């Protein structure tokens with residue numbers, strides 16, 4: 001295990017240091033005093049663990065392929081942007097476009113997330129990307145979703161707060177969204193998606209994901225699972241098939 | 247009441263029955279089922295309404311028995327309500343859909359290239375003969391430091407400069423929009439000539455990674471096939487913001503065109519629509535663009551220049567200035583004549599501006615701001631000949647992208663039906679019966695020949711001007727003169743009117 005002190009380092013200096021350690025075969029790096037440095041773990045293809053203390057900047061783990069990143073703090077925009085494989089665990093909140101276009105791997109956020117989370121997530125061959133959000137999510141959750149699994153738990157929601165914003169699953173044409181509890185009638189759902197009750201096999205998969213989530217954050221999985229979920233899937237793999245005049 | 251019956255056929259097939267030997271080549275070759283055979287009557291006949299005038303049958307008929315004619319439409323003459331408008335309304339009244347088309351804007355807007363003339367040396371400075379004297383076309387793409395030795399202070403790099411042996415590259419055309427054979431032909435020709443091809447937004451097929459060193463790989467809003475190996479294998483990474491044929495809108499590659507191989511290259515499941523959202527949802531500002539540029543540079547450890555491709559739109563100069571300041575190494579600008587596999591007709595024909603004006607405005611603006619050195623400018627959108635290339639470079643481009651011209655070299659006859667996926671020439675189709683008509687090796691040779699011919703012509707034009715290097719032509723608008731242009735146009739282009747001296 002190697003420690004890095006990020007204090008006063010630019011993102012480029014910090015990321016070069018991380019890369020150099022990974023290149024030399026280091027398997028665990030603890031980075032302290034992270035304060036907004038962007039692109040941590042971006043484009044890295046490696047099997048190693050990065051532990052981040054502080055607040056990493058945008059595009060944490062973008063295009064990443066295999067790392068396990070754990071953040072003790074909040075994360076900002078673009079966590080896991082276009083990531084291919086690996087795991088990102090955030091012990092706080094994350095902001096917009098978490099998991100944009102991710103194709104594989106898992107993201108676990110303990111707290112809330114911002115807008116357009118899970119936008120254009122895809123699945124490919126054996127890959128099925130997963131995002132589990134502990135708190136609530138902003139508008140356009142799962143927009144353009146083309147594959148993968150989004151789970152929204154709504155833990156710690158204050159009375160009167162909604163679990164999710166409007167326009168969930170707008171343009172959805174693949175994948176699945178699970179939301180714990182019910183959606184209020186006034187929340188707008190994208191016209192491309194329909195709401196179903198999860199089947200038993202869905203609950204089996206959810207159970208595994210939520211156990212993993214609960215383990216990272218020291219929560220009681222059974223308690224989380226005690227509330228029923230709803231499931232959103234697209235009507236159609238071809239939402240715009242009839243748009244054109246030939 | 248179907249739309250087809252409301253609209254008379256656009257073309258008619260004329261078959262010389264005396265010459266026809268009933269070999270049925272035309273029946274097999276037509277991608278649009280316009281050529282038919284009736285075995286009972288042993289008769290070859292045509293369905294005129296299906297004919298798109300792609301000329302495949304005409305070119306392949308062994309006895310030259312075929313001719314395609316425009317079908318005269320006997321409407322009352324009307325300069326306002328042209329047959330095109332009437333036919334489009336009929337199509338939409340029948341389907342309620344958006345009119346779709348392929349290739350570039352075909353409307354009679356002015357082509358500034360045709361209003362610009364080049365200079366030549368006479369008496370006072372000698373012209374140069376490229377057959378006997380060295381003539382440099384090699385062009386280096388990328389960002390230059392602000393001053394000598396300034397590389398080390400480069401915030402956005404430095405990233406390496408990329409040499410190309412001629413200032414002509416193949417533009418972004420995705421695997422999916424065109425066949426694997428056509429895509430491979432472009433890759434092979436780029437490698438053979440020492441220039442670059444562009445993968446478009448559909449990824450790089452695994453079996454073509456041997457050409458990656460000559461590839462510009464695109465990162466578009468759908469992020470199809472984008473992963474670290476793809477980025478690291480490439481020579482240049484291009485962020486696609488827009489394209490000239492459809493500025494401001496996204497795209498859909500319909501599910502029925504997503505074959506197993508295309509799905510694997512785009513890294514998506516087979517049969518789903520591949521949707522490219524109109525914007526990148528991580529780019530809502532120049533600052534966000536800067537962040538994606540830096541993400542890609544960080545991901546490749548500053549070993550690849552990053553290009554940003556935009557459509558030529560009204561505010562292009564200010565946008566380009568922002569892109570240069572956001573850390574791009576190359577800016578590619580696609581004019582309103584740029585081609586496409588599929589675009590809504592109204593967008594293709596009514597949005598964007600001519601590339602000539604866009605390049606002049608951008609080059610001028612970047613010079614005025616003292617940041618022209620930070621980026622190479624690549625012009626695209628309807629380059630038809632080497633003269634167009636020379637004029638664009640004199641207006642301020644470093645290099646050009648050709649797309650339509652390259653497809654024409656591969657057999658395209660501009661029927662504009664690419665969006666149907668039925669291309670008789672094996673280019674804009676995934677039907678194996680048609681794609682195998684295009685031999686990638688022969689295609690590459692034809693593309694190589696085109697690059698060779700144009701490059702030689704460029705040398706001749708340079709030599710005539712008394713210049714021995716393409717570098718000396720860049721932004722050298724004194725070598726251009728306008729004909730029949732207004733004061734405003736001359737000012738925007740930064741050229742004098744023909745007849746004015748130096």
Ligand code: SF4
Nearest residue numbers: 266267269270272307
């Ligand atoms: S290709 Fe020519 S000769 Fe052959 S069937 Fe058609 S028209 Fe007749």
Ligand code: SF4
Nearest residue numbers: 658659661662664669
């Ligand atoms: S690529 Fe094919 S379909 Fe498209 S215009 Fe050319 S010949 Fe027609």
